[in-house]
Amino acid sequence: MPDVPSEAVPAGLLHRVQQLQRLSHPASTVTRPCRRVAGSLTPRAVAPPPGDDLDRFADLAYGYRTTPRGVARHAASAGAMYPVETVWLAGGPEGWRWRLHVPERRGCVDVGDATAAATALGLRTGQWAVAVVAVAWRTVQRYGVRGYRYCLLDAGNVLGNIAALAVHAGTAARLPDRMPHDVVHADLGLTADELLLAVVVLDAEAAAAAPTGPSPTVDGLGTGWVVEHPPLLNPALHRVRRLHGFAEPAVQPAVDLAELVRVPGADAPGEIRRRHSARAFTGTPMPSGVAPAIEALQLRLAAAVRPPLRDWLALRYVAPAGEGWRSRWWDPSTGTWRAAEVPAPSPTCRIRMFGQQPIAGAASAFLLVGMTPDRSDTGLSVYRRLLLVAGLVCAEAYRMAVRLGCATTVLGGFDDEAVAALGGGGFTPLVAQAIGVPEPAADLKNDTVAAGWLSTS
Numbered sequence: 150m151p152d153v154p155s156e157a158v159p160a161g162l163l164h165r166v167q168q169l170q171r172l173s174h175p176a177s178t179v180t181r182p183c184r185r186v187a188g189s190l191t192p193r194a195v196a197p198p199p200g201d202d203l204d205r206f207a208d209l210a211y212g213y214r215t216t217p218r219g220v221a222r223h224a225a226s227a228g229a230m231y232p233v234e235t236v237w238l239a240g241g242p243e244g245w246r247w248r249l250h251v252p253e254r255r256g257c258v259d260v261g262d263a264t265a266a267a268t269a270l271g272l273r274t275g276q277w278a279v280a281v282v283a284v285a286w287r288t289v290q291r292y293g294v295r296g297y298r299y300c301l302l303d304a305g306n307v308l309g310n311i312a313a314l315a316v317h318a319g320t321a322a323r324l325p326d327r328m329p330h331d332v333v334h335a336d337l338g339l340t341a342d343e344l345l346l347a348v349v350v351l352d353a354e355a356a357a358a359a360p361t362g363p364s365p366t367v368d369g370l371g372t373g374w375v376v377e378h379p380p381l382l383n384p385a386l387h388r389v390r391r392l393h394g395f396a397e398p399a400v401q402p403a404v405d406l407a408e409l410v411r412v413p414g415a416d417a418p419g420e421i422r423r424r425h426s427a428r429a430f431t432g433t434p435m436p437s438g439v440a441p442a443i444e445a446l447q448l449r450l451a452a453a454v455r456p457p458l459r460d461w462l463a464l465r466y467v468a469p470a471g472e473g474w475r476s477r478w479w480d481p482s483t484g485t486w487r488a489a490e491v492p493a494p495s496p497t498c499r500i501r502m503f504g505q506q507p508i509a510g511a512a513s514a515f516l517l518v519g520m521t522p523d524r525s526d527t528g529l530s531v532y533r534r535l536l537l538v539a540g541l542v543c544a545e546a547y548r549m550a551v552r553l554g555c556a557t558t559v560l561g562g563f564d565d566e567a568v569a570a571l572g573g574g575g576f577t578p579l580v581a582q583a584i585g586v587p588e589p590a591a592d593l594k595n596d597t598v599a600a601g602w603l604s605t606s
């Protein structure tokens with residue numbers, strides 16, 4: 150997979166991709182039966198994890214947790230398909246090594262020499278790097294071409310956890326502007342269907358100070374594997390491979406992760422442990438602390454994302470105001486808050502705009518992340534980078550919900566035009582976050598855990 154596209158990016162490709170990933174497009178029809186898909190690194194992970202700081206850090210960032218409905222993981226994932234793998238690059242007595250995080254084993258298992266990648270990244274002794282890789286078929290088997298968007302959003306959620314834990318420990322996780330995509334891809338021996346989505350660098354010694362505590366026991370991890378291999382000729386997977394190649398995968402989003410995730414008084418480990426997607430809301434007005442916390446997030450994001458990427462990013466908070474609803478956002482170009490009054494969407498209308506999801510009807514507000522119209526040739530590259538940023542915003546919103554005692558769920562399935570209109574227009578939505586008051590007695594969430602193989606029960 151090339152650092153820069155080897156063929157010219159076809160004109161109008163971004164527009165085509167945006168059409169193909171729509172809820173209503175046949176290329177993105179949801180397939181119900183899904184099977185477990187192995188990554189190519191898994192068979193190499195033979196030795197037990199050493200049980201060190203890296204194991205504990207990786208397990209907290211993206212390990213398993215027990216929920217009333219079975220096993221889930223510490224980062225949200227569309228349909229709980231968990232396409233993202235993290236492969237950690239760390240130095241030790243045997244030099245630079247790659248260590249795959251194996252959630253079933255609660256740690257990271259050695260999968261090979263990492264000298265080439267460590268050199269290309271310019272790593273110093275005492276640093277870690279994390280390669281965030283999506284085993285695309287895990288998600289594409291269910292969502293078709295739309296699965297590409299979900300892989301990137303999932304990766305952003307995982308990156309958000311890693312960054313929050315690093316900052317909590319007093320160090321910064323850093324996304325180099327360019328990553329040595331081809332070197333890391335080759336070094337790991339990834340297949341064309343394993344998309345290298347991001348590489349983050351952090352100061353291991355400080356990160357190891359994160360008070361992760363002992364990992365709680367997780368019962369009922371699935372063991373009986375029926376493994377599906379990615380079909381070579383699947384048209385959706387073929388499109389995803391090609392469009393990732395066209396999207397300049399070596400160029401990383403220009404985001405200061407520390408600036409985005411640093412929240413006074415936050416307890417990243419506790420928030421990540423308690424994070425979950427809401428299953429229902431009461432529909433009652435939001436507690437008063439939520440709007441200011443969202444405003445603070447909007448300001449942090451504007452400060453963290455560097456232009457020109459920032460100019461293409463839309464982050465809108467839409468909530469009832471008076472008789473109607475109001476979409477409110479920070480405009481960094483003028484340094485002012487802007488707002489658009491929108492007609493109050495009835496619960497039925499909200500359910501419909503989110504592809505018949507009843508949970509949307511009882512949400513008290515929505516946080517929408519989108520992309521403003523962009524006519525440059527780099528459209529697909531910008532789209533890919535903004536999806537990672539959108540995933541980071543989701544991770545922030547989940548941790549904010551834990552802090553404030555409100556409830557939230559990512560909504561990735563929606564009617565693009567209707568959600569853009571809800572946000573006041575002028576952007577293409579990438580993801581929505583429904584926010585509300587938790588209703589523990591109900592379960593209105595459609596998108597249940599499709600990945601039934603996570604647990605034995």
Ligand SMILES: Cc1cc2nc3c(=O)[nH]c(=O)nc-3n(C[C@H](O)[C@H](O)[C@H](O)COP(=O)(O)O)c2cc1C
Binds near residue numbers: 303558
């Ligand atoms: C990119 C993305 C899209 C999602 N889309 C939806 C959705 O449309 N509807 C929904 O109910 N949940 C959605 N979710 C939430 C997942 O269903 C949820 O993260 C998963 O089931 C695991 O549960 P947990 O978040 O409680 O750990 C989405 C999550 C992500 C990351």
